[in-house]
Amino acid sequence: MNNVIELRDINKYYFMKSMKLHALKDINIDIPQGEFLMIMGKSGSGKTTLMNILGFLDRFDSGTYTFNGKDVTNLSENEKSELRNAYIGFIFQQFHLIESLTIGQNVELPLLYKGNVSIKERNKLVEKYLDIVGLLDKKNRKPSELSGGQQQRIAIARALINDPYVIFADEPTGALDSATGTEIMELLTKLNKENKTIIMVTHDEDLKKYASKIIHIKDGLVAEVN
Numbered sequence: 001m002n003n004v005i006e007l008r009d010i011n012k013y014y015f016m017k018s019m020k021l022h023a024l025k026d027i028n029i030d031i032p033q034g035e036f037l038m039i040m041g042k043s044g045s046g047k048t049t050l051m052n053i054l055g056f057l058d059r060f061d062s063g064t065y066t067f068n069g070k071d072v073t074n075l076s077e078n079e080k081s082e083l084r085n086a087y088i089g090f091i092f093q094q095f096h097l098i099e100s101l102t103i104g105q106n107v108e109l110p111l112l113y114k115g116n117v118s119i120k121e122r123n124k125l126v127e128k129y130l131d132i133v134g135l136l137d138k139k140n141r142k143p144s145e146l147s148g149g150q151q152q153r154i155a156i157a158r159a160l161i162n163d164p165y166v167i168f169a170d171e172p173t174g175a176l177d178s179a180t181g182t183e184i185m186e187l188l189t190k191l192n193k194e195n196k197t198i199i200m201v202t203h204d205e206d207l208k209k210y211a212s213k214i215i216h217i218k219d220g221l222v223a224e225v226n
Ligand SMILES: Nc1ncnc2c1ncn2[C@@H]1O[C@H](COP(=O)(O)OP(=O)(O)OP(=O)(O)O)[C@@H](O)[C@H]1O
Pocket: 014, 015, 016, 021, 023, 041, 042, 043, 044, 045, 046, 047, 048, 049, 050
């Protein structure tokens, strides 16, 4: 088993009133285990649409999707959310932390969705991953008490806590200044060196150097692979 993800001839349409938009056109992608893939392209080219399909957050209209050796083209919504909880970690541009929860409780959330993890084990894992992102001392604070870069590191700890096969990051540095963005990229690089597969969307040409492969999307087509 070496490809975590294989897409074959994926097409995606958005239907709006009388309009039909062909958002992804015959997309073929193989993503091996351990890749640091960047998806680049202009605004509106289809990057988020592609990420949402890869992350089982959205459906597609034709083609086949193989995840970790399993054909996942026709899974039910329930089966997809199970796969998502078990194998995928998400990082977003705006962090998406829950302000009414402490940092520790935010990081713990995926384990609660997963179920069947004892309080003791949950605590141990929360502390392990807060330590990995260097923020164990913030465990009982609230998200708004942290800087943007710290909040994104918390979001990364949350994405990691289920030990996912793949981490999806949609513009993870988009809301950060460039020095803080660099810290986040260095953290992602470290995780990638430990063999985590990372799939990241970015506009930022300066981040290309962190990628092991770059896919350029143009008008819903894979225009170039480097
Ligand atoms: N839910 C939706 N309904 C209808 N059209 C949509 C929807 N989401 C995206 N689109 C359209 O599909 C195309 C691709 O959008 P997508 O969000 O994937 O682009 P993107 O590359 O992520 O852009 P950005 O860099 O601005 O985030 C765009 O033309 C967009 O307007």
